[in-house]
Amino acid sequence: MALVVILLAAFMDLLAVTILNVILPFIQTDLLASPAQLEWMLSGYTLALALGLITGARLGDMLGHKRIFIAGVAGFAAASALCALSANSDMLVVGRVLQGLFAAAMLPQVLSQIQVMYAPRERGGAMAAFSALSGLAAALGPILGPLLLTWDLLSLGWRLVFWINVVIGAVVVVACLELLSESRSSRPPHLDVLGVVVSTAGLLLVLYPLITAADRSRWPAWAYLSMVAGGTMLIGFVAHQRRVAARGEEPLLQVFLFQFRSIQGGLLVQLVFFVPVMGFFLIVMQFLQVGLRMSPMMAGLTILPWSVAAPVLAGISAAVLLPMIGRAAVQIGLVLLATGFAILAVAAADAMPSTGWPSLIVGMLVGGAGMGMVVAPLAQLTLTDVPVEHAGSGSALFNTVTQLAASLGVAVIGTIFFTRVRGTNATPNALAAGFGHALATSLWICIGLLALALIASLLLPRMAVQTRS
Known part of the structure; x- marks a missing residue:
């Protein structure tokens, strides 16, 4: 119980x-x-x-x-x-x-x-x-x-x-x-309060201008200054973490983990992969419910194939494909996800008020299957070079990067989409066309990011066999 x-x-x-x-x-x-x-x-x-x-x-x-x-x-x-x-x-x-x-x-x-x-x-x-x-x-x-x-x-x-x-x-x-x-x-470990404050401030200074750009036609000067200041603080945060570790204390960020090649490749792939995925979930619901004026139930049923395919293929990929073909499972998943995005982009580019779920279901199935093939094997491959005694720290770092990528995906992909739909007329045809073109443009950018993730996947270990010591 x-x-x-x-x-x-x-x-x-x-x-x-x-x-x-x-x-x-x-x-x-x-x-x-x-x-x-x-x-x-x-x-x-x-x-x-x-x-x-x-x-x-x-x-x-x-x-x-x-x-x-x-x-x-x-x-x-x-x-x-x-x-x-x-x-x-x-x-x-x-x-x-x-x-x-x-x-x-x-x-x-x-x-x-x-x-x-x-x-x-x-x-x-x-x-x-x-x-x-x-x-x-x-x-x-x-x-x-x-x-x-x-x-x-x-x-x-x-x-x-x-x-x-x-x-x-x-x-x-x-x-x-x-x-x-x-x-x-x-x-009990030491709590690095200064590290929490500096990392929080740095990330907020980077993300705030990215998100507020969705409400502006052009970026003001302060937005660039904010991002530079945020990046500088994040660099300072990494340096601070090194000093904390050198003193023998427990840092927030286990910097030593970055010496492992699987961590380097895995976190890079996760970052570039998860940004388009999380951005997609925001913009596709805007397209369906605002652009095509679908009811919430119809919109939910439209993305249901994605939601079902992802966990099913995640289980198959982790249990069957990963032991057989290793990182190729992730690479195939990235290609499938990009293919699903491409199918949806083509359908969205010609969107009309009458556009319904039949024209989108194939893209949803393929995209969901691709996402599922990536998520589970990628976590295991990322921890391959990490010794077992540090697996907890490696998992925490992986989960943290995942959530940061989710925030960045909503900020970047969402801003691109909302910038494109700004000023769209409220007539049914104009809404469908405007939101459709915005979705298509955003998805092609997502495909470009997935291509980068595919290149970065070459840094992953060929097979997932965790180091014992």
Whole structure:
């Protein structure tokens, strides 16, 4: 029962991402959100999650995994209530950022609790259930979101999505107080507060102008200065991490991991691969619901083939293809994903109000299959050269880069798309054509990024065999 409770909390976090893409156009209409505010609703969450994951894990080791887990779940529920009560877009953005921060406190403790509750030989089933959650959330999100909008309980509309998190969070907190036992590290690590501050400031200075560009026809001078300042701070952050490690303390960023070739190649591929993928999820729902004026349910059904194909092919690729052909599984997946984007780009370029899911389903299936073939093998290949005793640090670094890439993808691809649709007439034909051309342009750029990921994949190990020592 304890496993069900902690997995329910993790599932709540995963759904917070997959559902929001579907309901975002309704939020845009209700709160009169600008394109930049829409991007902040997505990237604010992933950025906060990325910046807080390592700190959340350290706090669990220092103060107790149960205590931090409950605090994370309670905070996530409270932030969800703030989102549900949002009177304007800025309030919702703040709520989403807080959700990301509390999710960063909650998620690392899930794996810690599994380690506490199960002996090493018994953890396989629990870890498999945890891994299956992402696929289930991906499949349910596009359908559950429209169902909740259609149900419209108490006329809450899109706010019902967030109120459900409040209820789930309350149940999880009460259950955890009774079912979970406390645990903490026997040697609590040092928390690098300066590193947290510098990395957060640097990333915000880089991302802020990228996202706000969605509301502007041209970049002001301060945007360039902000990005230069942010880049400088991030360079300073890396130098600071080296000094912390040299003093024998625990840095936020395990710089020594970058000596491993598989880490270098894997993180580069993940960064360039995940940027177009996460950007796609934002812009395709705008195209379907605003450009083609599909209902939420029809839009959800249109992307369902992607959501189903991705987890199915992820399992096949990791269990069957990776042991047989190694990194070629990732390379084939990247080619399939680019092919799916190309099919969708061609269909979108000729979009009309009558364009429906039959013309898009092939691209969705191929793209989803390609994404699935990349995600699971890439994580294993990235950790191939990392010694087993440092696998936890390598996984944390990989997950952090994943969330940063998600934030960057929403910022860059979203800004390209919204810049293209600015000024589109509101007639059905003009909306379909304008949003279709914007989607097509964005997808061709995504294909270019995937080509770079394919080149970078040559840095990956040919096969995934983890170093023992």
